[in-house]
Amino acid sequence: MTFGPASLFGMLLVALVAGTAAAALDWDLEALMSRLEEKGTYRATFHQTKHLDALEEPLVLKGSLLYEPPDHLKKVVTQPHEKIYEIRGDRLTIATPEEDTRRLTITDHPLLQTFVATMRGILSGDLGALEEDYHLQLQGGPDQWSLRLRPKDSQIGEKIKRVVVRGREGSVLSVKTVEPNGDYSLLEISPDRGQ
Amino acid sequence: MGSDRPLAILVAWILGLSLLGAWTAYRMPVSSDLTLFLPQAASTQEYVLLDQLHEGVGNRIHFAAVSGADAAARAKASRTLRSRLEASQHFLRVANGTEPFQGPERDFLLRHRYLLSPEVRPARFEPESLTASLRQRLDELRAPTSLVTKDLLARDPTGELLAILKRLENPSNPQRSRGVWVSRGGEQALLLLWTRAPGTALEAQQSAQEALQKAFQEVPGSDRLRLEVTGPGVFGVEARDRIRREASRLTLLGTLGVGVLLLFLFRSARILLLTALPLATGVLAGAWAVWLSFGAVHGITLAFGITLLGVALDYPLHLLTQVAGSTPARSALSRVWPTLRLGVLTTVAAYAILATTEFRGLVQLGIFAATGLATAAATTRWALPPVCPAEKRREWPRLALGRWLRPSWVLGTVLLAAAAASVPISIWSMPEALERDLRALSPVPEAQMERFQELREQLGMPDYRHFLIVTGESRQKALEKAEDLSGSLASLVEEGRIEAYRSPVAVLPSVATQRQRQRSLPSRQRLAANLEGxxxxxxxREGLFQPFLEDVHRARDQAPVRLPDLEGTFLFYRAASLLTSLPRGHSALIPLKGTEGSDPLEAAAGVTGPEVLPLELGPATDRLVYRFMGAGMSRLGIGLLVLVLVLAVGLRSSRRLLGVVTPVVLALMTTLGLLLTFGEQLTLFHVLALLLVFGIGVDYTLFFERPGPDAAYRERTLHGLVACAGSTLLVFGLLATSDIPVLHQLGLTVFLGALASFLTALTFARRLSGSAAPQGEPLIPRARS
Known part of the structure; x- marks a missing residue:
């Protein structure tokens, strides 16, 4: 804020939109995280596009997402093929109608582990967990925020260039993951009604 | 004879001995390869077994555990160690749960994937199969982990590299956390390391371990972490160091003890010095004899050889006891020498027999001991008298040893009973006591062995104990036969009749198979057309798979991979450790792991032909050790016979022969009986020790049998014998207190043996040889002043 003749106008403006503006002034990472944390359980449908250099057209996946704090995460892909990924603790099961269910331990796969930790960190508003792996940068206000995550670890950096999360208030609306070669995946989330 | 001449000779002798000794110690190569003490192979199975013990990939392995601080720090340390040490000067490979193969191995496999992948068949490159492969790739790209598979998409869309890696991975993998292997509770990060040097090359193993410790200390924050390393190489180095430390500590103590004892008995520093000279000369001569005939001396030969030469301490004692009494050296010699000569000849003959075994280690020991003893005796005979202080008379303390040490009815009965009891004891417990477990020869403490097995299990390293040996006239033929077997073994695994098997062909398929795979690769145009379809x-994207087309085209006339091509990579040892060159032909080794409680060899018996030999580690090594023991025992037997023969010639009287041999045999029987009663497992070291007891026993009996012409002389003979036995009992009694099996076994056996020999000789030698004193008269009458 600057103090001068123009600031009077500013003060007036502040007074006009007092509620929102007050919130905007306090808007920082911790505020965002506490909003996310308040949100708790997630039920949403998603629409994901993967834009890969190797492909002429993006891969499209649709389905639903479920998150229950602290560590239950479920991604149900309905299109193009049915496939269910479910994580509890560090156990991942992958189920398809045709094949046997596969079970994995996410700690066996460092990249997967980082992925899951990131998703959980965002959905649960765990600032500490996110700051352990990323440099964080928050832009925008509570109405429309975007959080950029850049990996700290160079090994992860070889695979992920950055992750950009966009949202409104305590809701995540999209997660964009960009790889160093320009490939990216955009996960768009629309909360179920009633959420 | 001028009085300073002996002194001059003495000084020259000591000086020469020290100089030559120092030069020898500095220049003589001392080897530490333990396989020298293993027998030579008599069958294909033994050939393969010894090759495994010697060169097997199993003996290069190290398990490392990092504990302390937090999980992140441990994982970081694990990664740092891997990146620091993998493919370094000392280590071939370091595995910690991150990507299975990196660096040169991965490049090599990628470059040769169309020759090495088991999936390469003509149909694989037809449009239908290609479509299936590509759909699968597409599906993988949709998955959250797509980032991992994407790198290879353009080069390897059919997934050959993964197919190869899958076959190379261990059947079961340990737990992971933060991408690295951890122990069951997660408190330790675990690593597997393979050294370049085989586990039996202890010097190289030590440098590798030091490199590992150094790399660990350079890990940031390592002061809060702890590194634990275990493995055959660590055991080897530790055992060597422990034995070295313990042996030199006990030897020092023993030497001091003997010095004090001799000083007490003789009150003369000069006698002490003169006693040590023949022994030292003998040791040097023995070392040289082995050096000249083998080009190097094994550490064990040196250590045991010196111990076996301990009896040479007695030679000068017999002489000096008389000299230092009242007799001039020359006349003392003329009385002592015939007896001494006979004792030495028998002992040298017994050790010479040892040199006729097939075990190179025993041959070395035999040569060392025989040469050393002969030299010590010759030194006593020819070099010692000129330097003896003949003109100086010395009075020793009157110990009146004869009063205490004389044959008694009670002692005789006890000794006979003990010897007699040893017969049923031997028959009863001998089969059990013949040590068949190689581990009894190993000085590795039980706790360390357990920790090793625990880490092995946590790391999911299968402990293969059953093997199939496939032989062929060439390496390629052996590989081809191993390939023929793979199909049936794979179906045994599928049926659940065996749990797993490994084969060298997973790394190195036969050239025939590789050529067959090459023939199934389509031409560039054909593949391009198939791919388009x-x-x-x-x-x-259009043109995405250009690298794939190039690689397949190149693979069509790539030279097949042979063993030498793998050199310098870990893959080489994976293959080479399972391939053995036989005297005639070659063999491929296929380790099998049975399902719980089943015998995999039995399960495999149905699918193997007559050219496939089964090998079970336990029984096979048992047989080997048994043969080793058998050789030792038979040499002991032959040694006894030779001893009797030499004595018969030397004594020229059957009565005297009986008098000399009986106490020795009784002492050996008693010793054996006592060892068995104490529950000792008999090993080769016991047999070696019994050979030493042998020499000691003959020595004692010969002197007890002919103690001398008059009372004073006899008293001195007894004095000398007490000095001999006292020093032997002291040195070996100390060794017997060691908790290192080898030292304990040697010490206990010789201690018991020397004691029994002294007592049997004292009691029976004279009586039996017909020169016994009349009833009631003490063997050695008290010297009257």
């Missing part, structure tokens, strides 16, 4: 309905 396959990708028509798929979203892959």
């Amino acid at each position: 396959a990708t028509r309905d798929l979203p892959f």
